[in-house]
Amino acid sequence: MGTGKRGLLAAAVTVVCAVTVLSAPGTAFASPRPTPTASPSASRSASPALPPDKDLEKVREKLDDLYHDAAVATDEYNAAEEKADKQSAEIVELAKKIVAGQKKLDTLKDRAGAAARAQYRGGGLPDAAKLVLSDDPEQFLDGAGRVLQGERAAKGLIAEMTRTQTDLKSYAKDASAQWDKLEANRKAKAAAKKKIKQQIAAAEKLENRLAKKQKEKLAELERQAAAKAQTAWLDTGVLDEIKGKASGQGRKAVEFATHQMGKPYVWGAEGPRSYDCSGLTSQAWASAGHPIPRTSQEQWKQLKHVDVKDMRPGDLIIYFDDASHVAMYVGDGAIIHAPRPGRTVTLAGAGSMPILGVVRPDA
Template sequence: MGTGKRVLLTAAVTVVCAVTLLAAPGTAFANSARAATPTPSSSPSATPAPTEDLEKVREKLDRLYHDAAVATDAYDAAEEQTRKQSAEIVELAKKIVAGRQKLDRLKDQAGAAARAQYRDGGLPPAAQFMLSDDPAQFLDGAGRLLEGQRATRNLITEMTRTQQDLQQYADDASTQWQKLDANRKAKAAAKKKITQQIAAAEKLQSQLQKKEQERLAALEQQAAYQAQTAWLDTGILKEINGKASEQGKKAVEFATKQLGKPYVWGAEGPESYDCSGLTSQAWASAGHPIPRTSQEQWKQLKHVDVKDMRPGDLIIYFDDASHVAMYIGDGAIIQAPRPGRTVTIAGAGEMPILGVVRPDA
């Protein structure tokens, strides 16, 4: 790839390109991504600790934040299930109330039928015929009596069915309460792990001197640069020519407007996001809701080859599908990376790619 094309794009130009060049992705961002991440300085004055030690710190931080991301996905999944189960319990409660009201009405009707039968004296039909002054009227009344008996039997059947329905609703509600309680516990456990992992990462970083922190940041940039360069050197961009769908354009436009907003685990906007909170809200804004978590997005959405991806598609990262970003063309993604960072544009190959999914397949 020629060095003359390796021009560092400003953030503003990158954002504009991300939105306006969706229909014809080229190599502008890919080239700039190679140049945008400088290699760290090797000045002796900036080396208060051996590089290999800082590299170990970088790897440990990556593990801590990765584990936090896994726990965040578990938290998000439990949160989503909690919302669904709460809604189901509300609907079951409405059915129970309606069922009880229906049962009360049926009981009133049954009582009225019993009172009517009592008023007739409970005489057998033959005795009523003998005592009747008008046999024709009696026969007409007997017909109505048979109809009344059938109606009573139907009434009893309906009451029995309603009582069975009420019992089923109650059993279902009990089951949902148990699931709700289990998911609340899962949320609490995930939250605890998230806070522990983030606290450990922050403590590790706080122990570094300022120059060490600067060198650590340079090492992180260098690792991302090397991974993106290796990905681009495969020639993959020559094969990626897909054009964004109309919904894909809307999703990318939404994600682009979130640039600079902070990463907050469990957040779905509008002021902050986690990785799957950003992608799920972007596609919801495009009129196509998708699963909330990166793992469910990987499980439920259509898989496409990397060479076939187009702007708006989601790239799933790591073997456990613990991170997700949105492809925007030219070898770039928009992502909410991790705690302490903001929604940003990065190279699509900076992390290990598990695969690509298409929400609007």
């Protein structure tokens, strides 16, 4: 990687701009292109057969699987985006260091050149030789001190130039490594984005096969499954043990999440108009003055784990074995979360999904 001032800064700015474009919230999913209108008879013959009502439970389970896989890919997308943001910032800082180092090196070279020109104007003899040829002992002794100082200054100048050149090489090497990481994360982000679109498109295609009454029945099956899971969780008596009160920051986080209810789920989004699950929880805690990791998996890895019976409003409940979903506990056995595409930020039962564990951001 070159050390030219303009090239490095321009490259760094280009990286930041590229990351910004890649992470733009408006890139959720493209609407399917309209197809030419077919004749009624052709439409009937081309339409896929509706699944029988008895298979709607299987449809529900299939949709759950598709949206779960989309959630996993969303976490991968968010993680790659977060890493890319950090790497682009590091490249900018390295570029600044390279520019500053190059300026310093230019100054040192000017000083070395000035010393060489002074020696040339003095006949080319070094100061030590001039003193040896002097007939004045006092001048010799006074000059000897200056010679030693000059030699030390010259050695110091050379050492400083060497250090600066070494630093510049190190900065350039680090910047090159960050470029490689940035490119790898760009590819990871693109792959995750492709997978998200594929999973959601498959889910939408499956749902679009249903008649209106079947969609209503499917929605009812979803509610029943969530209610069944919540009832089973409450029947354990766990709610009788949960008596924790929210901290000051926890109350602020809950207030923020509550004010987002009704806003749509959009993968990769972190507000203010839409959210994905970890986008909602991370922004809620950021608003409370306590930043936390962006993804549900990193929230599970990095934040303090607490027992379910000890949780309090503001704590985060992590769901599924792969930590692919997160919600905020708000008390009374309820959560606020951004469920999945096609849904909005809503209130739900804390036990309506398989709980992996609970984490506390402000432990």
